Amino acid sequence: MAGILDGKRILVAGVTMDSSIGFATAKFAQEQGATVLISNFGRALGITRRIAKRLPSEPPVLELDVTDPEHLEGLEAQVREHVDGLDGVVHSIAFGNPETLLGGKFLTGPWDDVAQAVQVSAFSLKSLAMATKPLLGAGSSIVGLTFDASVAWPAYDWMGVAKAGLESTSRYLARDLGADGIRVNLVSAGPLKTLAAKAIPGFEDLEELWTTRAPLGWDNKDHEPTAKAVCALLSDLFPATSGEIVHVDGGFHAMGA
Template identity: 85%
Template sequence: MGILEGKRILVAGVTMDSSIGFSVAKVAQEQGATVLISNFGRALGITRRIAKRLPTEPPVLELDVTDDAHLAGLADAVREHVDGLDGVVHSIAFGNPETILGGKFLGGPWEDVAQAVRVSAYSLMSLTEACRPLMGPGGSVVGMTFDATVAWPAYDWMGVAKAGLESTSRYLARNLGPEGIRCNLVSAGPLKSLAAKAIPGFEQLESMWSDRAPLGWDEKDQDPTARAVCALLSDFFPATTGEIVHVDGGFHAMGA
């Protein structure tokens, strides 16, 4: 029996089968969960196709976390498939690579910065709030970050957005704790995902990891990160909230 046996999990932000969200959905199913996945717009068709590659084809919901109507209707959309949720995975981020990433920190236009913060940070709250009527004590929200305690090359305003995400997670932990709902983040090392490909110069980060991570690092292997997310979704961390779990081969703990 898996550690998510009987759990109902929504993984928001699944596009390609190379995405972290896809790997989380796969491991969650393997651990016994009933999984729903989501995307929106032109990517929705891709999501519906790659959903067939999971061990069990899950329902695919249309969800744009910046669309108030989508958020308002999310609970009813979920109830068409399951009667509640035990876990929510936030695997969503966006920053315009032409204007605020890849060495474009100085002069990044506010409109694009605001979009990055809304999609990548604020949406953790809005998604969680939309799912809150479906959750109860023991519920778990898990988001994805990239260590925002330092400034990285090429990451620029997305690093600022991730700092906002990390703070948002802590405030969600504070506000939802009395309801028995946990909120944590997983900070993964650089992975060959769709999001990473969109960041000009991101390969600089990948090269650092092979030299400094004491456990080594395979940027093509999503499985360790997915397992950590599923562990936080499970009942094995009942008193852990507001935490950031690093899955980076130990890179974050090393000096030069």
């Protein structure tokens, strides 16, 4: 039986550890028939190359810093070394300095660090979309990952602002890429045990909220539900959906108290 991504070529940008949402997405995409490429950069690139071997089929690992114009300009050529185009792109990229921007530091966060967080976490969705646009055809899909930015959360501070920027960026991309048949959507996951989450002081306060308020319950160690939602949006099952945020949070977002 064919998978929902059978024959699709997917780039998952921002895979570091095997505990990441990006890794879980790459794994499920392969299981659903996709040819997958993954990326990272700098010191983390070596880690990514090692954990790539833990996927069902070891994928090519590309070097991509989404804040580096040369990397973005060379991405198309890097991808074409392995596949002749892309059907989907996953943006699994975010960063905010935990020492200056998170854990109750909203009122003191310096602009230079805020600017970096916004560039890496929000503007990079546009950067990645434009770098891969020559590889994407009608019917293709770009999917990013967010954490509900419609409210203020404990500890999340300037990363919440950056995620709000990401959510707005995805809507404008959906508007401007729709004429090319490219869909742009986000998946908003509940709090998950990832490397990024561990870096946020006080993140356990967020996790605690989910234990009593998510109607379906919430396992913060299970990345598969989020990965499945990302892959569904990458597939042909949502041909007329763009500019959307799909919540994978056990129903938490719909509860008032």
